[in-house]
Amino acid sequence: MITGYCVNGETVALSTAEPPSALRPDLVWIDLVEPTKAEDLMIEGLLGIPIPTRDDLRDIEPSSRLYTDDGAVFMTASLVYRSDTEMPGLTDVGFILAGKCLVTVRYAEPRAFGLFKAGMHRIPGGCRNGAVILTRLLETIVDRTAEILEQAVDRIDDLALQVFGDKTSGRRHRPPHFLEARLRDVAGHHRLVAKTRDSLASLSRLLTFVYTVPDVQADKETRELCRTVSRDIQSLSEHTAFISGNITFLLDASLGLINVEQNAIIKIFSIASVVLLPPTLVASVYGMNFRIMPELEWQFGYPWALAAMVLSAVIPFFFFRWKGWL
Known part of the structure; x- marks a missing residue:
């Protein structure tokens, strides 16, 4: 599925059934969600750039994730999705700056994209070009990551009360295999925080590369926003390390109580x-x-x-x- 977004926020549907001869000049963002081979070929013909496939996005080599080719900037980041489920994971998303247009290629639905689309009309100064869309989208992704960590902290606090017991409840005896079940919960929280930490590391490398892009350097507001998002990622990475320490303590405490x-x-x-x-x-x-x-x-x-x-x-x-x- 291909969806285009214009400067004024208008949504344009692009289909291989009736392929356009050229892109609208006011089109600033093209979002490809699980694109087919035909859709990839159509966008490649309209923009004159190669569109990375799913296998290309999975490449873990930094040189293959962040590079410039024929004036277009290709970037790949790993984002957390399914964070509200028992099996959170990472999905690789491609970002391509081709002239004044941003192209995103993804094979999952991270919630940050839906949040960004809902708030596009509130962007100060509007969606002037692809560089602005990219930095604002990365800001939303980082904000969503911070929300995921806040939810993880709340769940870990609730889990700690269950493990150590609430003095106000007056309960002293736990049901059989209660702590063993809490160990599985600890493993689930550890998986989510580990995936979030990997995502933040990926975003940190991407932001460092984005800061050197000429279109970003040319816009002072975009450049400052990029620097602010980088600082947010650094603080979130430190907070993630603190949460990981709490999870490790909770795991050791649960094992100790089982031994007791x-x-x-x-x-x-x-x-x-x-x-x-x-x-x-x-x-x-x-x-x-x-x-x-x-x-x-x-x-x-x-x-x-x-x-x-x-x-x-x-x-x-x-x-x-x-x-x-x-």
Whole structure:
């Protein structure tokens, strides 16, 4: 699907069924979403530049992600998408500055693009050219990334309350396998933050390259905005490192609490075995089948054996209570 946007904010649909002979002169942004081969060829013919394919966007070599070819500037960044689901991921998006027009090539729907399209009419000074669209779009992407991190922090705080417990709720006992389930939640948060950190690193490299583009250098407002977005990316990267540290602490704490609960269970079994050991000894003594055992002829031998077994169990129990081991 191909959608074009003009200087005045008008939306233009471009289709291979009725391909235009030329692009409108006021067209400043062409957005290609999961383009077909025919759509790629149509835009290549209209602009005279190659359109990167999905495999080209996936290239991890920096020299293949940021370069200039025949006057056009080609850039690729990895953006976070599906951040509200259990399986967030990264999608590679291509940005191409061809003259006064910006071309974006993407095979996913990051929410930042929808937010930017909804707020295009509020851009100060309007959408004058592709360089302005690019920097404003990158600003929206970074703002969306900051929102993702804020949501991640809130979820991690809620998870910490679940792991350590809320003193005001008065709950002391957790259901079985509760902490094991929280470990899966920690893994999900770690995946989201790791993907966000990779995206910020990709955006940082792209912004450094964008700052050197002549069309950006020629516009003071765009140049300053590019510098501001770069500083925002740096601060978000530092914040991401802090969040990663909190996730690591939460993971270690969850594993420690699991070990504490397991040790408590083992402690109960150990104390129970020690408490029952003296009665077992008494029962074993009087259960021997020797011919000469004076106690076997006692009238009160059976009650005496039972009392000895009870006392030998009760005395260690209260001793452990006195020592604070229970």
